[in-house]
Amino acid sequence: MNIIEYSSKDILALEQRYRAMFVNSLGGFKSLSLIGTRNRNGQSNLAVFNSFVHIGANPPLFGFIVRPDSVERHTLNNILETRIFTVNHVRKEFYTAAHQTSARYPEDVSEFEATGLTEENKPGYYAPFVAESHIKIGASFRQKIDIALNGTIMILAEIMYISMPEDALMPDGFVDLEKAGTITCAGLDSYHSTERISRLTYAKPDVIPGLMDNIHSGH
Amino acid sequence: MNIIEYSSKDILALEQRYRAMFVNSLGGFKSLSLIGTRNRNGQSNLAVFNSFVHIGANPPLFGFIVRPDSVERHTLNNILETRIFTVNHVRKEFYTAAHQTSARYPEDVSEFEATGLTEENKPGYYAPFVAESHIKIGASFRQKIDIALNGTIMILAEIMYISMPEDALMPDGFVDLEKAGTITCAGLDSYHSTERISRLTYAKPDVIPGLMDNIHSGH
Numbered sequence: 175m176n177i178i179e180y181s182s183k184d185i186l187a188l189e190q191r192y193r194a195m196f197v198n199s200l201g202g203f204k205s206l207s208l209i210g211t212r213n214r215n216g217q218s219n220l221a222v223f224n225s226f227v228h229i230g231a232n233p234p235l236f237g238f239i240v241r242p243d244s245v246e247r248h249t250l251n252n253i254l255e256t257r258i259f260t261v262n263h264v265r266k267e268f269y270t271a272a273h274q275t276s277a278r279y280p281e282d283v284s285e286f287e288a289t290g291l292t293e294e295n296k297p298g299y300y301a302p303f304v305a306e307s308h309i310k311i312g313a314s315f316r317q318k319i320d321i322a323l324n325g326t327i328m329i330l331a332e333i334m335y336i337s338m339p340e341d342a343l344m345p346d347g348f349v350d351l352e353k354a355g356t357i358t359c360a361g362l363d364s365y366h367s368t369e370r371i372s373r374l375t376y377a378k379p380d381v382i383p384g385l386m387d388n389i390h391s392g393h
Numbered sequence: 394m395n396i397i398e399y400s401s402k403d404i405l406a407l408e409q410r411y412r413a414m415f416v417n418s419l420g421g422f423k424s425l426s427l428i429g430t431r432n433r434n435g436q437s438n439l440a441v442f443n444s445f446v447h448i449g450a451n452p453p454l455f456g457f458i459v460r461p462d463s464v465e466r467h468t469l470n471n472i473l474e475t476r477i478f479t480v481n482h483v484r485k486e487f488y489t490a491a492h493q494t495s496a497r498y499p500e501d502v503s504e505f506e507a508t509g510l511t512e513e514n515k516p517g518y519y520a521p522f523v524a525e526s527h528i529k530i531g532a533s534f535r536q537k538i539d540i541a542l543n544g545t546i547m548i549l550a551e552i553m554y555i556s557m558p559e560d561a562l563m564p565d566g567f568v569d570l571e572k573a574g575t576i577t578c579a580g581l582d583s584y585h586s587t588e589r590i591s592r593l594t595y596a597k598p599d600v601i602p603g604l605m606d607n608i609h610s611g612h
Contacts, residue, residue: 175527176559185453185552192566197450199568200530200555202482203577203587204447205421227446227458228423230543231416234404237458237547239446263421266590270602277596288598308394311419316542323535323549324449328456330542333404336419340395347411348580349418358422358577358587361567363595363605366587368422371485371576373583377496379507383489386582 199361206359208272208291209238210260210302211252218293218302220285221249222272224359226261234333235316236261239326245278253329257315258300262307265355269365299335308354310337348373418580425578427491427510428457429479429521430471437512437521439504440468441491443578445480453552454535455480460545464497472548476534477519481526484574488584518554527573529556567592 188196204224211219223246229235240250253259264272271289279288286293292305296312303310312335319328342353351368358366373386407415423443430438442465448454459469472478483491490508498507505512511524515531522529531554538547561572570587577585592605 177556178559178562180555182551182553185555186451188566190451193453194450195566196562196568197453197552198447199566199570200453200528200552201445201447201455202424202426202528202570202575203422204424207421225446226420227444227456228417228420229458229540229545231413232405232409233543234412234416234419235543236420237446239448269590270593273593273602274596277598277600279598283598309419309421317540319538319540319547321448321536321538321549324452324454326448328538328547330540332401333416333419334401336399336404337396340397343397343415347407347414347418348583349415351418351421351579352585356421357590360570360587361592364567364592365590366571367590368577368579368585368587371488371584371586373580374489374492376582377493379496379498379502381496383492 195362203358203360203366206264206272206357206365208262208264208275208304208307209249210262210304211249212256212301213252214255217282218284218286219248219252220275220289220291220302220304221246222264222275229330235330236313236333237328237330239328241326243325245276248281250327250329253315254318256300259313259315259331260301260303261311261313262304263309263351263354263356265306265308266357266367267355268306269357273363273365303337308339308342309349309351309356311335414581422577422579422585425483425491425576425584427481427483427494427523427526428468429481429523430468431475431520432471433474436501437503437505438467438471439494439508439510439521439523440465441483441494448549454549455532455552456547456549458545458547462544464495467500469546469548472534473537475519478532478534478550479520479522480530480532481523482528482570482573482575484525484527485576485586486574487525488576492582492584522556527558527561528568528570528575530554
């Protein structure tokens, strides 16, 4: 196996679009979801995100990164205006439509209409869900953190609502994403389905982790 | 398809471990890497993380979340002490060892020794890499952000060094993670290999995204 190495200087010397593609690939596989919002005038917006990060379970908090100078600014503005948004997992059946939401549509165009995805409205919830998604999350804005290092923003939010297929929920609370059809992505434009290798039991010193399928005692 | 729904109240009423398993599953598939550090006395530490998030490409920045009251506190202390650490992608060949680093070993035990993974030291780089990894990143600490909402911490860092298999690097800077053997994870304990569906061309309004394999013109 031939190994290629890069120093900090090498990375900074790369052509801009090449470097964006390269560095975006380096973290490994990523979550893939569509964030649904609506502005004060009722105009809906839908944008693909791959930076969902778990922050905590009690209360159920997560974060994601927004680039304010990009197509993501409509999402940001709507969240700050209305403090409510949705997160909708992407399935193989509509990943090209999800990708297409990253095109620079004018502000008065809804990415739902532009891409053919279906707005699903739930009573008492101002932000639109994606009907085609199987796992749908309703979230409330909690905090905006400015990342001074490069002008990006982290949005922190709390999960207020979840809708999912019942058969994807396992007895211990684990959600089987493959059963729900959720796919993953890499870099800026690569989409992947997954195949479970296994679940492992809770790790303890001096005990070799077991495959959960084979071990039925609790931990 | 039977749908199951949860309100905020439903989520907060779940038993603690069940809720942790549940909420950790909701974001979709996650990056999977081992963070290598060394304290001032030379003691190495290795911990599995799944919260790597891309922050920017110029400079190449990323972040990850640390829970200071958990097994992750050694990683945090070492990074704050030495300001340097490594990120190493996990392959199927050693995912059980990666999982095992999450056991609560005493501070004077190296998870390298405990799990059988091999410390790889590079000249001028104080933190240890994982020899078994194919994609290895050297990083410098840049900023610590305290998340007051639940007491977690986001570490921001800059990529200073990369080592990877040459044949995983595509002509446009995309890194083929499958060629490098990188796997993904879900929830707290589920490990998955991936299969590419396709790469899509850069999205533009009024153009249907193409499969990159079929389109050879640049964008």
